[in-house]
Amino acid sequence: MEDKLNDDIGEAKRLQLWEMMLKLRLVEKKAYDLFLQNLIKGTSHLALGQEAIAGAFGVALQEGDYTFCTYRGHAHTLARGSSIEGVLGELMGRQCGLMKGKGGSMHLTDVEKGVMGSYAIIGAHLTIANGTALASKYNKTKEVSVCFFGDGTTNIGAFHEALNMAKIWDLPIVFVCENNLYMEYTAISEVTAVEHPAADRASAYSLDKIIVDGNDADEMYRTAQTAIKKARDGHGPSLIEAKTYRHSGHSRADPGKYRPDEEVKDWMENKDPIKNYRKKLLEFNIDEKTITGIESKIQQQVEDAINISKNSPIPDIKEIYTDVWADGGYKWHN
Amino acid sequence: MAQLTYRESVSLAIAQAMRKDPKVFFIGEDVGAAGGVFKATVGLLDEFGKERVMDAPISEQAILGAAMGAAMTGLRPIAEIMFSDFLAVCWDIIANQIAKTRYMSDGQINIPLVIRTANGGGSKFGAQHSQSLENWSMMIPGLKVVAPSCASDVLGLMDASVKDPDPVIFYEHKSLYASKEQLENTNLSIPLGQANILHEGADITIIGLALMAQRSKKAAQILKEKHNINAKVIDLRTLVPLDLQTIKRSIIETGLVITVEENPRLCGWGAEISSLITEHCFSNLKGPVTRVTTPHVPLPSADILEDNTIPSVDLIINEVIKKVKGE
Numbered sequence: 131m132e133d134k135l136n137d138d139i140g141e142a143k144r145l146q147l148w149e150m151m152l153k154l155r156l157v158e159k160k161a162y163d164l165f166l167q168n169l170i171k172g173t174s175h176l177a178l179g180q181e182a183i184a185g186a187f188g189v190a191l192q193e194g195d196y197t198f199c200t201y202r203g204h205a206h207t208l209a210r211g212s213s214i215e216g217v218l219g220e221l222m223g224r225q226c227g228l229m230k231g232k233g234g235s236m237h238l239t240d241v242e243k244g245v246m247g248s249y250a251i252i253g254a255h256l257t258i259a260n261g262t263a264l265a266s267k268y269n270k271t272k273e274v275s276v277c278f279f280g281d282g283t284t285n286i287g288a289f290h291e292a293l294n295m296a297k298i299w300d301l302p303i304v305f306v307c308e309n310n311l312y313m314e315y316t317a318i319s320e321v322t323a324v325e326h327p328a329a330d331r332a333s334a335y336s337l338d339k340i341i342v343d344g345n346d347a348d349e350m351y352r353t354a355q356t357a358i359k360k361a362r363d364g365h366g367p368s369l370i371e372a373k374t375y376r377h378s379g380h381s382r383a384d385p386g387k388y389r390p391d392e393e394v395k396d397w398m399e400n401k402d403p404i405k406n407y408r409k410k411l412l413e414f415n416i417d418e419k420t421i422t423g424i425e426s427k428i429q430q431q432v433e434d435a436i437n438i439s440k441n442s443p444i445p446d447i448k449e450i451y452t453d454v455w456a457d458g459g460y461k462w463h464n
Numbered sequence: 465m466a467q468l469t470y471r472e473s474v475s476l477a478i479a480q481a482m483r484k485d486p487k488v489f490f491i492g493e494d495v496g497a498a499g500g501v502f503k504a505t506v507g508l509l510d511e512f513g514k515e516r517v518m519d520a521p522i523s524e525q526a527i528l529g530a531a532m533g534a535a536m537t538g539l540r541p542i543a544e545i546m547f548s549d550f551l552a553v554c555w556d557i558i559a560n561q562i563a564k565t566r567y568m569s570d571g572q573i574n575i576p577l578v579i580r581t582a583n584g585g586g587s588k589f590g591a592q593h594s595q596s597l598e599n600w601s602m603m604i605p606g607l608k609v610v611a612p613s614c615a616s617d618v619l620g621l622m623d624a625s626v627k628d629p630d631p632v633i634f635y636e637h638k639s640l641y642a643s644k645e646q647l648e649n650t651n652l653s654i655p656l657g658q659a660n661i662l663h664e665g666a667d668i669t670i671i672g673l674a675l676m677a678q679r680s681k682k683a684a685q686i687l688k689e690k691h692n693i694n695a696k697v698i699d700l701r702t703l704v705p706l707d708l709q710t711i712k713r714s715i716i717e718t719g720l721v722i723t724v725e726e727n728p729r730l731c732g733w734g735a736e737i738s739s740l741i742t743e744h745c746f747s748n749l750k751g752p753v754t755r756v757t758t759p760h761v762p763l764p765s766a767d768i769l770e771d772n773t774i775p776s777v778d779l780i781i782n783e784v785i786k787k788v789k790g791e
């Protein structure tokens with residue numbers, strides 16, 4: 131396909147970004163519906179509204195690169211190319227799930243796609259992501275590790291330990307703080323000594339202060355590309371603070387009442403990454419038919435995946451006793 | 465024939481592992497240039513260079529996180545936590561991340577790493593630098609727990625631990641670092657889950673670990689010489705996996721058993737062993753299982769206080785005599 135627009139991103143990549151974000155949005159919405167139908171149990175943390183960040187990295191990364199995300203990680207997992215039924219099936223506790231129901235919503239893992247896990251204890255995965263980056267350096271290979279986390283995570287010790295270690299060893303890693311303005315139910319500004327929870331800490335680790343509009347897919351993509359290239363070229367870590375907003379509450383149980391109505395409305399109506407990107411594509415003279423074509427394709431994919439998941443058997447209870455150890459079992463004495 | 469201290473056997477064991485497998489690297493605080501605060505890693509930096517022997521900042525979470533991430537890609541890190549008491553500041557990485565990731569990922573991820581740490585009392589360091597913490601890791605599914613009691617076991621168990629595809633917490637006993645052993649061969653491998661008999665006897669079974677295994681052996685020698693009591697001493701070597709069969713065989717023979725633990729009373733490893741014995745050997749028992757532990761207190765520092773808290777050879781002897789006499 132010939133690029134209609136002659137800038138650094140171009141039409142082909144823009145359509146890729148569009149398709150990617152749309153997939154993340156539609157799957158996440160369906161996950162919510164399946165919850166309401168009680169087909170998904172437990173908890174779930176939706177990334178609705180934050181799709182441009184995972185989406186842009188998903189497009190910018192290469193096969194073999196490593197990503198680490200949080201419990202709010204359905205989108206980040208899909209962004210690496212994991213199957214929709216793998217994700218929804220795991221949420222539904224079906225055999226077709228990425229981990230056959232042993233991990234659940236907060237622990238999506240798909241090593242084949244470079245999804246090195248979703249982590250539910252704040253901060254831990256920043257230190258673990260350093261490890262895959264260290265391995266790339268040790269092995270003199272060129273993978274890049276990317277670690278996504280929230281604004282609230284900048285106040286736990288592991289964040290600071292990890293940044294310092296990444297810098298002193300110049301590890302090929304990109305730390306991405308998705309600043310959605312709230313930790314769980316508390317505004318990040320109320321509990322943080324600096325205005326920009328990640329970016330204002332960067333100088334403490336000799337890192338550049340990078341703040342980006344995390345709801346602008348183009349800007350996000352450019353920022354991702356630059357940081358990934360820097361890491362891949364052996365120039366060390368980056369810390370990106372991407373400003374964004376979650377459309378729903380923190381988790382399934384949270385109606386999000388602690389956020390002012392006006393604020394929510396503004397982000398939903400004026401700053402929605404997907405609404406705005408659609409507008410932008412049209413401004414760039416991309417054919418509306420192409421855009422809607424992608425929409426219906428994704429819709430169909432999601433419907434198909436839901437059917438596969440619903441028809442997938444529930445796990446065998448023998449699964450309980452598997453895979454504690456590398457021998458596949460769980461025995462601890464002879 | 466070489467005489468080797470437990471301390472020297474640690475650096476030798478690491479060096480041997482690193483010579484055999486380029487995937488093995490070593491990371492910790494003050495481990496390289498300084499050779500470790502216990503001088504148990506002297507010479508490694510010189511032999512292997514900074515790329516494989518990494519002096520880390522005081523960041524226990526970052527150290528173990530990096531080791532875990534590297535292990536996820538197939539490398540085989542050995543990470544040092546200077547004192548086992550410091551495991552508390554990186555316990556999330558151990559208990560939640562390293563231990564559970566294989567299971568939660570449905571076996572997609574293996575974490576073949578070794579966390580070595582200086583454990584145990586005897587140095588009068590007080591309650592935050594002297595604990596015996598094997599039971600902390602024993603209770604978490606997904607962790608293997610190793611605690612060698614002599615130089616040859618350090619060599620053999622380290623070899624097996626590094627090669628093991630699962631995460632291993634390797635507790636070295638501070639009070640054993642200076643102990644010596646004559647060795648014909650240093651290239652040893654001891655499978656995890658194989659207890660060792662330190663003293664033969666059919667009157668009573670004494671089960672110990674690390675320093676307590678060595679004290680039990682000493683007690684058994686005195687019991688034999690002075691009290692005509694023949695005690696079998698089992699050095700468990702590893703708590704997970706546990707060699708229950710060796711314990712069972714001995715109890716069938718003796719019918720009497722005491723465990724000797726360096727940890728405080730509640731939920732020490734002896735409690736689990738005792739419960740297993742009741743479950744598996746009830747009909748062979750001539751009396752209840754006795755647990756010798758420290759009292760349920762933090763470890764005090766002063767000579768006389770610490771010495772009277774940690775089970776001594778004399779205490780083990782007294783407990784055995786009481787037990788054999790049926791008191």
Ligand SMILES: Cc1ncc(C[n+]2csc(CCOP(=O)(O)OP(=O)(O)O)c2C)c(N)n1
Nearest residue numbers: 202250251252280281282283310312313314
């Ligand atoms: C160590 C730890 N403390 C607290 C929690 C409970 N918790 C789960 S999510 C969350 C908020 C995290 O906020 P942030 O990092 O901004 O991420 P977001 O949920 O906004 O994506 C908290 C406090 C936890 N999981 N781990």
Ligand SMILES: [Mg+2]
Nearest residue numbers: 280281312313
């Ligand atoms: Mg947040």
